[in-house]
Amino acid sequence: MFAIGDFARHGRVSVRMLRHYDAIGLLRPAHVDEATGYRSYEAAQLADLNRVVALKDLGFTLEQVRTMLADEISLVEVRAMLALRRAELEAEVAESAARLTQVESRLHSIELGDEVPAVVVKDLPAGRYVALEGVADDFRPEQISPVIRPLCAELGQRLPGATGVVPSGRLTCFYETSGDQVRLQAAVPAAVSYDGELNGLTVLDTPALRAATLVHRGPIDEVLPAWQALARWVDDNGYRSDGPARELYLDCPDDPAEWVTELQEPLAGPRAEPSLPGR
16 A cells, blocks of 8 residues: 555656545545545556546546546557547647748748848750659648658659659759649659650650759758748849749758758749849
């Protein structure tokens, strides 16, 4: 038998909580001294305490917990509910972390102000790609990432089974507004034999064009400041966007902090030559 303080220590709860559970009939002590009123508990009651705390942490009220225990909910059922709640909490943590990353990206963009990193204007040749396409509801990272990442992964899985397709370059993602949605394409430049089997891939032909480019170093989830810096440069130099924006993944090691991505903004506008970067 354990005194209430020792039982609270072993159960990692407060003495006040145990007294409250006793008062509402949720977890009675094994013995109460008639003379002193001291409560004593058995070690076997730790299992009951664990059920109560686990169910409460799942979001059930104490009244609901009492009803569930009275119905003798099984350990298997408790474990299943705990697993579900754990998955929900993990999703909430991931969502909060992603939101924090985007807040930090926007703060970084604000801190940059009118500072514009080195922009290079390039003439990109016409190209042929094999691609997979998807649609996101809008440009928010929480809408884009769940679409583009599986597309890139599936593209990598389909390429080995695409006969007559010879990849010849790095992974590129195309982004284009389509009505209220975003059209996404994960693509790889490739030579394509049309008598081959494309394994569900589509052929994408792109025209020769001029693009403003900027290299982003770091996680792709933190690319916002770089894209906005590139947008400022385009506007400052009298250009406008012309065609789907591109992200060319130059280096993608296991550590996302070491990623190197070239942002490419197709250009249209009156100027034959751009002003110097950082104008």
